[in-house]
Amino acid sequence: MIRVVASYTLLYTLKGVSRLTATIVTFGISKGGCSKSTSSGITSYLLSQEERVLAIDMDGQGNLTSFLTGEYDICNVFEEKTVLEAIIEGDARPYIIRIQENLDLIPSNDFLATLPRHMYSKGLKLNALQKTLEPVMKDYDWIIIDTPPSLSEQTILPLSTYSEGGSHVVIMFDGSMFAYYAIPKFIEMVEGAKERYNPNLNTAGILFSLIDSRAKENEVMLESIEEDHPNLKFDTIIKRKASTRRLPIAGFDGNPELKNALEYYIPFVKELKERVEQKQPQG
Numbered sequence: 263m264i265r266v267v268a269s270y271t272l273l274y275t276l277k278g279v280s281r282l283t284a285t286i287v288t289f290g291i292s293k294g295g296c297s298k299s300t301s302s303g304i305t306s307y308l309l310s311q312e313e314r315v316l317a318i319d320m321d322g323q324g325n326l327t328s329f330l331t332g333e334y335d336i337c338n339v340f341e342e343k344t345v346l347e348a349i350i351e352g353d354a355r356p357y358i359i360r361i362q363e364n365l366d367l368i369p370s371n372d373f374l375a376t377l378p379r380h381m382y383s384k385g386l387k388l389n390a391l392q393k394t395l396e397p398v399m400k401d402y403d404w405i406i407i408d409t410p411p412s413l414s415e416q417t418i419l420p421l422s423t424y425s426e427g428g429s430h431v432v433i434m435f436d437g438s439m440f441a442y443y444a445i446p447k448f449i450e451m452v453e454g455a456k457e458r459y460n461p462n463l464n465t466a467g468i469l470f471s472l473i474d475s476r477a478k479e480n481e482v483m484l485e486s487i488e489e490d491h492p493n494l495k496f497d498t499i500i501k502r503k504a505s506t507r508r509l510p511i512a513g514f515d516g517n518p519e520l521k522n523a524l525e526y527y528i529p530f531v532k533e534l535k536e537r538v539e540q541k542q543p544q545g
């Protein structure tokens with residue numbers, strides 16, 4: 263494995279291509295509504311307080327796009343200015359928009375549903391996002407990717423994106439039976455991407471979100487996850503909070519309940535950084 267990573271590094275150095283230094287974190291699970299967009303948006307915001315972040319919306323619902331821009335008319339406002347066009351062109355640069363200092367975004371909209379058709383007609387492979395991001399990877403410390411609730415190209419492409427700075431996955435879990443059974447399928451997909459395109463892909467952990475503290479089955483679910491996937495569960499549990507739910511309405515700037523809304527995410531991001539640091543590929 264070390265040899266494969268080293269040869270990737272050598273290849274990029276010999277080709278004179280920009281170093282692929284950003285640390286990539288993809289949020290995913292094929293079960294809907296497990297807080298992928300909320301968590302990837304808040305994580306992007308928190309990381310950007312100290313480091314350079316590029317957030318990428320790989321879901322045609324455009325929830326991360328709306329969350330970070332406050333714009334809901336995504337079809338018109340971002341017409342032909344999205345991650346779809348970036349992938350087709352193989353270059354992210356013209357499609358990056360500035361959200362605030364240290365925080366950029368590549369938006370999406372409903373037309374992302376046509377991605378498989380474009381990939382087929384243009385002969386693009388599952389490393390298409392990799393090629394798209396190569397020119398900008400050196401410009402960011404973090405690339406945070408939101409994915410849709412499906413095991414489609416939109417999820418496989420981020421998982422197949424290699425970086426010398428490391429490529430990590432956060433698996434979202436809402437404590438439900440449906441999500442519980444989606445986890446092994448997602449892990450299988452991670453293993454496939456790792457084998458084919460992304461030798462240093464690492465599962466950073468499973469993040470419990472939206473846990474209803476009164477739900478009787480929580481303890482059982484926590485134990486089952488520990489047993490099935492030892493050491494993968496993040497210690498932080500994101501509990502349901504009305505202030506967090508209101509963030510896409512109120513935004514981050516001048517939001518009087520921001521501190522409350524971010525309460526569980528601050529320790530999560532700290533834990534994520536520690537886990538990523540431990541798995542950092544040796545240069």
Ligand SMILES: Nc1ncnc2c1ncn2[C@@H]1O[C@H](COP(=O)(O)OP(=O)(O)OP(=O)(O)O)[C@@H](O)[C@H]1O
Nearest residue numbers: 293294295296297298299300411501502503506507
């Ligand atoms: N910590 C939280 N407290 C309260 N509400 C939350 C929290 N996290 C997410 N939500 C709400 O739960 C719903 C689902 O969250 P979100 O859209 O982030 O999930 P998702 O996994 O991205 O969904 P999808 O699979 O459709 O993309 C949203 O209405 C969101 O506002």
Ligand SMILES: [Mg+2]
Nearest residue numbers: 298299321325
């Ligand atoms: Mg979402």
